[in-house]
Amino acid sequence: MLKKFIDNSRAKSPWIMHFDCGSCNGCDIEVLACLTPMYDVERFGVVNVGNPKHADVLLVTGTVNPRNAKVLRNIYDQMPDPKGVIAIGACGLSGGIFRECYNVLGGIDKVIPVDIYVPGCPAKPEAIIDGVVAALAKFEGLKG
Amino acid sequence: MARTIIPFGPQHPVLPEPLHLKLVCEDEIVKEAIPALGYVHRGLEKLAEIRDFNQMIQVVERVCGICSMLHSQCYCQGIEEMMGVEIPERAKYLRTVWSELHRMHSHLLWLGLFADAFGFESLFMQFWRIRERIMDLNEATAGSRVIVSVNVVGGVRQDLTPEQCSWILTEVAQAGKEIKAIQSTMLSDYTVCKRTKGVAALTKEQAYELGAAGPTLRASGVAQDMRQLKYAAFDKIDFEPVVEYDGDCYARGVVRFREALQSIDIIRAAISGMPQGDISVPVKGNPEGEIITRVEQPRGECMYYMKGNGTKFLERVRIRTPTFANVPPLIAFMPGLELADVPVAVLSIDPCISCTER
Amino acid sequence: MIENMKEITLDAVVGEASKMKSDGQRLVALSCTQLDADNFDIIYTFDKELVLTNFRVTVPKGSDCPSISGIYFAALLVENEIQDQFGIMFNGLVLDFGRTLYLDEEITTIPMCNNTKAMTVKK
Numbered sequence: 302m303l304k305k306f307i308d309n310s311r312a313k314s315p316w317i318m319h320f321d322c323g324s325c326n327g328c329d330i331e332v333l334a335c336l337t338p339m340y341d342v343e344r345f346g347v348v349n350v351g352n353p354k355h356a357d358v359l360l361v362t363g364t365v366n367p368r369n370a371k372v373l374r375n376i377y378d379q380m381p382d383p384k385g386v387i388a389i390g391a392c393g394l395s396g397g398i399f400r401e402c403y404n405v406l407g408g409i410d411k412v413i414p415v416d417i418y419v420p421g422c423p424a425k426p427e428a429i430i431d432g433v434v435a436a437l438a439k440f441e442g443l444k445g
Numbered sequence: 446m447a448r449t450i451i452p453f454g455p456q457h458p459v460l461p462e463p464l465h466l467k468l469v470c471e472d473e474i475v476k477e478a479i480p481a482l483g484y485v486h487r488g489l490e491k492l493a494e495i496r497d498f499n500q501m502i503q504v505v506e507r508v509c510g511i512c513s514m515l516h517s518q519c520y521c522q523g524i525e526e527m528m529g530v531e532i533p534e535r536a537k538y539l540r541t542v543w544s545e546l547h548r549m550h551s552h553l554l555w556l557g558l559f560a561d562a563f564g565f566e567s568l569f570m571q572f573w574r575i576r577e578r579i580m581d582l583n584e585a586t587a588g589s590r591v592i593v594s595v596n597v598v599g600g601v602r603q604d605l606t607p608e609q610c611s612w613i614l615t616e617v618a619q620a621g622k623e624i625k626a627i628q629s630t631m632l633s634d635y636t637v638c639k640r641t642k643g644v645a646a647l648t649k650e651q652a653y654e655l656g657a658a659g660p661t662l663r664a665s666g667v668a669q670d671m672r673q674l675k676y677a678a679f680d681k682i683d684f685e686p687v688v689e690y691d692g693d694c695y696a697r698g699v700v701r702f703r704e705a706l707q708s709i710d711i712i713r714a715a716i717s718g719m720p721q722g723d724i725s726v727p728v729k730g731n732p733e734g735e736i737i738t739r740v741e742q743p744r745g746e747c748m749y750y751m752k753g754n755g756t757k758f759l760e761r762v763r764i765r766t767p768t769f770a771n772v773p774p775l776i777a778f779m780p781g782l783e784l785a786d787v788p789v790a791v792l793s794i795d796p797c798i799s800c801t802e803r
Numbered sequence: 804m805i806e807n808m809k810e811i812t813l814d815a816v817v818g819e820a821s822k823m824k825s826d827g828q829r830l831v832a833l834s835c836t837q838l839d840a841d842n843f844d845i846i847y848t849f850d851k852e853l854v855l856t857n858f859r860v861t862v863p864k865g866s867d868c869p870s871i872s873g874i875y876f877a878a879l880l881v882e883n884e885i886q887d888q889f890g891i892m893f894n895g896l897v898l899d900f901g902r903t904l905y906l907d908e909e910i911t912t913i914p915m916c917n918n919t920k921a922m923t924v925k926k
Binding site: 319320321322323324325326327328329330331333334337338339350351352353363364366368369372376398399401402403404405422423425 | 455456457458461462463483484485486487488489491492495503504507508509510511513554557569570573574576577580589590591592797799
């Protein structure tokens with residue numbers, strides 16, 4: 302009964318957390334713009350939280366380098382199951398324009414499994430919202 | 446009293462970016478702050494070896510997404526000076542319009558994040574709502590919300606039609622009205638003053654000696670603004686650097702608030718004074734020699750050092766960004782703060798970590 | 804092309820920097836470039852009332868550079884950055900990250916100068 306309630310609520314009101322891995326800020330401010338009045342994802346029940354232990358969906362922007370890979374792995378491990386990961390922007394997908402830099406390992410999927418890829422440089426807020434909605438399909442499947 | 450080390454970041458709700466500070470605390474008081482960087486370091490200066498000088502524009506735009514226009518402007522100005530290219534007057538005015546739009550959106554973004562740092566969430570939402578007007582202008586005139594990518598070596602890529610110009614004017618005037626409507630809340634609200642006045646103060650001498658840049662420097666009473674160098678159309682547009690004298694977080698907020706309003710006047714002057722004509726000149730040859738150029742970014746002075754060797758690849762591109770200069774003041778004013786004031790103090794320099802580490 | 808440029812030697816760096824300081828100049832940046840396989844070039848840039856003053860130092864590979872972070876606290880980040888990117892060590896840094904400001908300890912090449920192995924990281 303309670304489990305069913307939680308599974309339903311997770312799909313209805315996912316809590317997201319944003320981590321900037323090494324992006325140029327372009328995607329980060331677009332993620333934040335999603336939360337503000339113009340796009341306002343809170344009307345869909347999406348809440349931004351700062352603690353990985355509260356989060357269902359992790360939004361990651363930017364390239365991975367050896368130092369932040371450890372942080373990213375750590376944050377991912379702290380999130381409770383089931384969890385979704387969304388990679389945002391060209392850098393998060395493959396390294397983008399920075400893929401040949403010496404301190405870049407590549408996209409987010411080099412470190413943690415990624416469910417949804419949102420392209421764009423920077424990704425537009427509409428695309429990011431669409432990505433979050435697509436990630437919810439993973440939770441929909443768990444509904445009782 | 447025993448000392449505790451409290452880590453601040455790299456993932457922190459108040460920071461959109463990963464900055465890590467080791468705060469050595471005694472009780473509630475910060476005794477020492479040691480920064481740890483490197484979470485965003487990509488090493489894009491080295492890309493100059495494999496990207497030619499035209500392709501590098503796209504790379505330097507992505508040093509920082511918030512002030513991308515000004516990075517490419519600074520880079521292009523440097524290359525143009527190296528190659529002896531004089532760009533058309535209209536291009537200079539167009540660059541000024543877009544750079545001031547960028548300054549407005551960056552300052553509104555920061556004012557919102559700053560309000561969020563002291564827990565005033567509705568003010569955060571208000572600033573970001575106003576900011577969307579500027580983002581719409583960017584998208585309609587240049588094609589992208591954040592990275593406008595209008596600069597090329599020899600001018601600009603996009604022109605503004607008269608309709609777009611008048612639309613920009615009405616939109617920024619409306620944004621100005623809305624900013625003024627929340628002025629009393631931002632600048633004289635009891636809780637805002639309580640959280641920001643007297644926090645993390647720097648004297649004029651300290652700020653200058655520590656090499657602070659931009660609003661952090663001007664909030665301490667030093668009237669230095671790189672726009673006084675008269676690049677782009679600033680030789681024809683009158684403006685006075687915004688200066689405050691208290692040097693605390695409140696003063697830094699006021700400087701940025703007034704600069705956001707000042708940008709509206711500059712945009713108005715640039716659009717009304719814009720001459721007709723070409724927007725770019727063809728450029729031949731490759732850059733050779735050394736150059737140092739500076740522009741004023743929303744966060745302060747940005748310096749590019751470039752070295753060309755007559756081939757299409759630059760030998761060295763070195764970027765000194767404003768936040769890089771503002772980290773030493775940050776280390777200097779942290780000791781003595783209460784732990785609860787740390788987020789406000791860190792945000793008060795407008796940290797842009799992707800700029801700092803590149 | 805660069806205004807007020809002066810060439811100085813490596814041991815005059817600290818003296819010149821203190822002269823700049825007493826003149827009321829603000830440190831803007833240090834820019835390091837690899838000249839050839841054995842030499843690096845560091846340009847110190849200062850600003851006073853929007854006028855830049857520069858001096859240029861040539862540092863042979865393998866030799867240490869005196870740090871000016873005791874005079875200009877603001878130099879500490881950029882000197883650490885040059886340690887990371889070029890492998891030039893600075894003596895007397897007020898806060899020495901020991902080549903780990905940007906890069907992790909397990910990285911063993913110096914990124915901005917080609918084909919050079921890094922020395923071991925100081926703890």
